[in-house]
Amino acid sequence: MERIYLDFDMDVPRYICTVCKHCTSTMGISFGRIKDRGCCYYYPKFELIHIQRMSKTKEGLKTLNMIIDYPGTVIYRYYIHVKGFFDHKTYKENYNKALEIMADKGIEDDTMFFRACAFVESGYGCKLPPRYRSSVCNLFICSDIEDHSTIAEDFKPYERERERYIRWEKWENEGLAHILAKQGCDLLSDFHRSIEILQDIPLDIYEFKKLDEILIDK
Ligand code: SF4
Ligand code: SF4
Numbered sequence: 001m002e003r004i005y006l007d008f009d010m011d012v013p014r015y016i017c018t019v020c021k022h023c024t025s026t027m028g029i030s031f032g033r034i035k036d037r038g039c040c041y042y043y044p045k046f047e048l049i050h051i052q053r054m055s056k057t058k059e060g061l062k063t064l065n066m067i068i069d070y071p072g073t074v075i076y077r078y079y080i081h082v083k084g085f086f087d088h089k090t091y092k093e094n095y096n097k098a099l100e101i102m103a104d105k106g107i108e109d110d111t112m113f114f115r116a117c118a119f120v121e122s123g124y125g126c127k128l129p130p131r132y133r134s135s136v137c138n139l140f141i142c143s144d145i146e147d148h149s150t151i152a153e154d155f156k157p158y159e160r161e162r163e164r165y166i167r168w169e170k171w172e173n174e175g176l177a178h179i180l181a182k183q184g185c186d187l188l189s190d191f192h193r194s195i196e197i198l199q200d201i202p203l204d205i206y207e208f209k210k211l212d213e214i215l216i217d218k
Contacts (some may be wrong), residue, residue, distance in 0.1 A: 002216040004141065004151065004158070009130035012053070012173035013165065013208040014138035015158060017145055019216065020125075026105050031094040032114045034089030036191070039142050040120035041112045043072075044134045046080040048167055048176035052189075052198040054132050063132045064195075070118050077186040078177045084118040086111065135169055150217040161209045168206050176201065 002018045018070055019025075022039055027039040046054075054060035059209060067073060072083035091114045098113045118164060119127045130138060139162045147153050180186050187194050 005213040006211045012131040025142045027142045031090045036115035036121045040117040041115040043083050046068040047173045049172045054136050055195050055199045077188045085116040087114045154214045
């Protein structure tokens with residue numbers, strides 16, 4: 001039976017849904033060149049808390065370098081945004097098919113079927129270790145699954161804990177931005193100095209609530 005459960009990668013929480021391995025959800029539809037990418041059409045944003053985590057180990061720094069070397073990466077004062085792949089050719093060819101799905105499912109974004117994240121590998125998933133992914137990536141479950149009648153109620157504690165965690169991360173990010181600002185530094189003005197400062201700040205750990213596994217009766 002399929003299930004949803006909570007897992008950790010070095011204290012970093014993530015929700016695992018076993019259905020994702022053979023995704024048939026609306027968000028998993030791709031008309032672009034990159035197929036079988038699940039809902040990884042998202043262009044991830046790496047906030048200071050994620051960058052701080054990466055700054056702590058050799059492997060993390062390697063991941064950070066890979067992220068900043070990507071051509072679609074834009075560095076902002078307190079976060080990094082990675083603009084992934086957009087298939088302009090199939091957008092023109094398959095736009096009407098996308099419109100049909102949008103009308104049927106009440107979707108407003110006409111680009112999602114043609115996009116792919118820079119770090120997704122078709123049929124494999126994400127190339128980044130979970131501990132360095134954004135929380136959107138680690139804690140997102142699509143509405144086709146979340147709203148499924150057999151799990152909607154059981155999923156509520158997952159939703160509540162996700163909201164609490166996101167609030168905690170926001171608080172941490174603001175704190176880290178404040179520390180950088182006090183030292184007259186940010187990712188845009190001096191990237192390497194900012195990383196050194198983040199490296200010296202101890203990592204705070206969030207006590208994620210234990211959550212019962214959910215069985216999905218599909
Ligand atoms: S969360 Fe939904 S859309 Fe994303 S991979 Fe899983 S089943 Fe597919
Ligand atoms: S960073 Fe990884 S998990 Fe997040 S959207 Fe990209 S491929 Fe998917």
